[in-house]
Amino acid sequence: MLFSSVSFLLFFLPSLLAVYFCVPRRFRTLRNLVLLIFSLFFYGCGGVRFLLLMLASIMINYIGGMLASLKNKRGAKWGMIGAVICNLLLLGYFKYTGFFTQTLHSFIPSVEVVNVVLPIGISFYTFQGLAYVVDVYRGDTRVQKNPLWVALYISLFPQLIAGPIVRYQTIADEIKGRRENMEDFSAGCVRFMIGFGKKMLLANAAGRLADIAFGFPSEHMSVSFAWMGALAYTAQIYFDFSAYSDMAIGMGRMFGFHFLENFNYPYISKSVTEFWRRWHISLSSWFRDYVYIPLGGNRCSVPRHMLNIMIVWFLTGMWHGASWNFIIWGLYFGIILLIEKYLLAGVLDRIPSIIRHIYTMVLVVISWVIFRSEDLSAVWTYLGAMFGIGAEGFWSKQTVYYFIQFYPEWILFFICSTPVAMVVGKYLTTKKNLFSGFVLNFVPKIFAVAVFILGYIELVNGSFNPFIYFRF
Amino acid sequence: MKKVSGFLAVICFLTLIFSGMVVTVAKLKEEKSFYENRMLDAMPQYSEQAVADGTYFTDLESYLADHAAFRYTLLKFRTYFNEYIIRRPVVNNVIVRDDILLIYLDYCFFDREELKEETDSFVSELSKLQNLVEGYGGNYYYVGVPCQYAIFEDKYPSYLENRAEYTDEVLADFNAAADKYGVNFIDAGQCKELMEGRDIYSSKVDNHYSLQGAYVSYKYIIDNINKDTGGELKYPADDEITFTELKNNYLGSSSRKLFGITKITETLFTAEFSENISFTREDDGAAGYSQVYYPPENEYKDVMYDLYMCGDRAETVIKTNRPQLPDVLIYGDSFTNALECLAYYSFDEMRSIDLRHYDKMSLADYIEEYKPDYVICIRDYEALIKTEGNGSPFGEISE
Known part of the structure; x- marks a missing residue:
């Protein structure tokens, strides 16, 4: 469902507003449930089978978050790594299988091209899920023990399918304790x-x-x-x-x-450096915090720093789409940013x-x-x-x-x-x-x-x- | 002030979306959109499969968009806004000039050799049809009539496409191919009277010619046929026909696309012969009224091009009970309609089929069955070598 559609504008949104605000503010849990149900319906309109996939993603991140919060550091680490791998496997399968098999097919014609339908918004909610698990592991945010609120965080319809990529810590407190007001x-x-x-x-x-x-x-x-x-x-x-x-x-x-x-x-x-500070800020900061800095950021040798930047921009390109265009587009920006930085x-x-x-x-x-x-x-x-x-x-x-x-x-x-x-x-x-x-x-x-x-x-x-x- | 303005913004927003919902639900669900000339989307059928793959909600959105609250009024407002406030050169695919509404044409690129081959192949098919007609002693003519954009090429702004180059090329190729295969081709665009009197003979709000334009074209066609066959087909002379102007506003295809919001207005005419020719009419096998003009019930209603022959029909047969005259089969697109209002004058029996709608048999089979003395195809320049519909005399008939 698009925000700019009649079904959203004249039916989904008014219905949600009516139901949501009919529930007294003190029943926060009920209001959240209303939001969750409407969010799942919103996503399900694009196809129920994709909804099941998103629910699987929520489950992975909920369990991943619980494991990542374990006091046993080793267990937490493996819990986090497991969740990251599962998230990336889901994203990889649904987004990149076609691209990889197509590329392989051009070298080895016997490899069959597999076409997988891309679920709407998978890149966004996968990144949100990843950020949640990693933040819990790092101790940047508290684990959410109620699976419904993890589900609400990941599936919250306004940012579900085209961002911005919202960090859990941004809305963690608001899930339980926000105060809606006229202003x-x-x-x-x-x-x-x-x-x-x-x-x-x-x-x-x-x-x-x-x-x-x-x-x-x-x-x-x-x-x-x-x-x-x-x-x-x-x-x-x-x-x-x-x-x-x-x-x-x-x-x-x-x-x-x-x-x-x-x-x-x-x-x-x-x-161009300034451009990327102003464009799709939630994605740039996601890559900065979860890829660039863990790779060593700029606190390393110049060649390593250059490699880090190129890796980040290769991945940024890949995130935007499974095609050589996007990879070249990402590398193009990587090179320009390096030129601006060093030349x-x-x-x-x-x-x-x-x-x-x-x-x-x-x-x-x-x-x-x-x-x-x-x-x-x-x-x-x-x-x-x-x-x-x-x-x-x-x-x-x-x-x-x-x-x-x-x-x-x-x-x-x-x-x-x-x-x-x-x-x-x-x-x-x-x-x-x-x-x-x-x-x-x-x-x-x-x-x-x-x-x-x-x-x-x-x-x-x-x-x-x-x-x-x-x-x- | 901040609180008041914020509160008012909320009221406006909520009023718009909630009233939109209520009105959309309550609104009478029309099936057809008159000005858009299309069927509106119907409520989608529920199925588990459609819900699972998301197509149900996609179809539901199309349905709701077609029946959204205030749709019609807002579309009119948008048209007015674009035409008179912003003054876009093209509104709803219509080029709005001071004195004429022209059809917007996509930029046209063509390969001269390919066009030549395409035309050659098309005319070669026509020659087979002509052989079929001539095989039983009949006469076949393929007539090209200039449509509005060809008549008013010079009215197009220089930055918009008027297809002049394409039109010249396709006509030259067609003439060459017609010579090569011996196909009888009449180009009504060569009729000086038609082109010089374009302000009377072509519509300014539609792609078709006027009834007077059809009359001039018809005379030109008959003159050419007579010259070719040495026959004596008759048409009403200028003093044997009287044109009468209707008071109704003519809603042509272009003015209709603009929801009738245009300062350029036009009327339509009917014609009466001084000689009274009685006839019977059948449409698609059923007896109909003995009339060729279908004016609106009163003068306040808009009149459309279906005034002539009641619009595009699959098959119409007009019998004038004058066995001394030959029979004719006229086929083609909507340009035939105005012309047919006059053409029965010259024939005993006039059959007319439109292969876009007629699906009982192919044109070739139809000709074999009725063996008319004359078979005349009327196509405008735009459709001159189009192989679909009336350009497919041997093929399965479908649109």
């Missing part, structure tokens, strides 16, 4: 409505443009059109994913949970910020082309077209049309990628008068309701509604 509920509603509007009005429009460009006959593609398509995908992936995070964070707040932010205006970055350190700071910004965005846009293309040959063809190799001229009527047709969206892509609203908000905060107070308090809410209504219009208008991050 949180209101902030959650506003955040949800803005996320919904962002998804329907910006991400989907950008997606239509990107699909047209990436599906366009490469021999007829002009340089400008190739760049337009790449920029459209750059907009799509950001607005799509950040919209989902907005909705997840917003709904979390409605029910009293406070998830951490997942994006911080990544497209204003002035280096450009100090150099970038001396360059005018506009140049640094352009440098960053060009590299990011190229990375999204690698990410979006169907296969490696499509990557080279598309990148070639962007740089004039095999392109049909520089300018084309398609470029003109898609810029004119989608001109409101292009303007909004630009504005909404930057913290304009935040800057205006900060400015108004300094003006302590009635007008600024009114604007600060009412305008964001009016805006949220308006984009929510416009988003709903888009929802009923079309079936073009895919969430990119569901495939991870």
Whole structure:
């Protein structure tokens, strides 16, 4: 079930709100059970067999957590390792079997290609489960002895299928002791409505443009059109994913949970290193805490540090998808980060910020082309077209049309990628008068309701509604 | 102020989602969407398998999306917003110009050699059909009529596709192939009167020609047939036909896609011959009313192109009981409809089939059974070499 679907928006969410808030606050356990049941139903809508798989994952992590909390250090270690292996085996089987057998098949044709259907959100809930068990083992968080609350943590529907990857310690206390209130509920509603509007009005429009460009006959593609398509995908992936995070964070707040932010205006970055501090923060910090630092981080020799970074980025690529594109995409970022760390350190700071910004965005846009293309040959063809190799001229009527047709969206892509609203908000905060107070308090809410209504219009208008991050 | 604004935001949000739920549930479940010209999704059938693999909820979502609260009103609002506020050049797949609504065409890339081969192969099939007709002494003609985008090529903005290059190429190939195989091809686009009087003869809100355009095309076709056969097929002269304008607003395919929200309006015409020709009509084997025009009940209702012949029918037979005149079979897409309203003038019996709907036998078998004196295929430029539907005279008939 998608957040941006009629069944979710007009049926699932109102029903859940009605049932949940009918239960008095003092019956916390009952409220949690309501959330759990609705979350399982939410996931089960994608196919009951996948629900069984998620329940198995919950079971593994519950037992793994219990073992990892044993006072016997050896037993705890093996408990943690066992849970990690089981999690990775599940993820490996469902996500990578097809890729590995396909790769083997290309070398040894007698190996049969096995196609396994990828359960929605497995990458997200597996990483959450892993984080829980490891944190318990490390003593960073207390073990949860009630399996229902482990189930609630892993299956909590707002962040279940497309993140953000929530650490158990972030919501451990809130599972048992949160206090829902009007302020949180209101902030959650506003955040949800803005996320919904962002998804329907910006991400989907950008997606239509990107699909047209990436599906366009490469021999007829002009340089400008190739760049337009790449920029459209750059907009799509950001607005799509950040919209989902907005909705997840917003709904979390409605029910009293406070998830951490997942994006911080990544497209204003002035280096790729900064970009990754602002993009998909929950994933970057997960890899930092559970892979990079355990490997030794930067407290080791330079070659070892470089190896650590490349391992992390190889795994980041693999996490995003079982295909060579994603691996190359991950390694691409690994190499750029190494270059920035060891060759450009100090150099970038001396360059005018506009140049640094352009440098960053060009590299990011190229990375999204690698990410979006169907296969490696499509990557080279598309990148070639962007740089004039095999392109049909520089300018084309398609470029003109898609810029004119989608001109409101292009303007909004630009504005909404930057913290304009935040800057205006900060400015108004300094003006302590009635007008600024009114604007600060009412305008964001009016805006949220308006984009929510416009988003709903888009929802009923079309079936073009895919969430990119569901495939991870 | 923060509390008040927050409270109001919550009220708005909850009102929207709860009223959305109530209205969607309570809303009368329509089966068809008139403006979209399609059937709406039906409630999915429950099955354990569908629930297990998730298809049940996917189908349920499609159903709910089709019946969502305020859908129709919001779609109209969206159309208005895009057309008049944002002023997008293309709205709901319609290019909105100041004086005309044009069909949006996908960017067209084609390989000249492949197109030539495709056309050759298509015409080669037609030659077999023509041989069949000529085998019993009949005459076969394949007629290409220019549709709106071909007539108003110059009205397309330079950055949008008008298929001019493709149209020129396919017509040149078709003519060459027709010469090669001896197929009788009449290109109504060569009719000067039709092209020069395009403001009258072609619709501005639809892909079809007007009734007057059909009349001009028909005269051109008959003139060419007579020139070819030396025959004396008759059509009503200009002073033997009277066109009458309906008061109803014409909702063409383009204006319909825009939910009727457009400043460009048009009306339709009916025609009356000075000579009274009585006839009987059968549709799909059943006797029908002796009429070829089907206007709305009153002048306030929109009229559509199905004014002519009551729209696309699988089979229609019109008998004028004038045995001295030849019989004709006309087949083709919806461009036949307006033309048929006039064509029965020239024939004793006029049969009309549309292979997109007719499924009793193939066209070839139909011709074998009835052996009409003339077989005329009417296809617009867009469908000129399309092999599906009316482009499949020997194949199994399906759409």
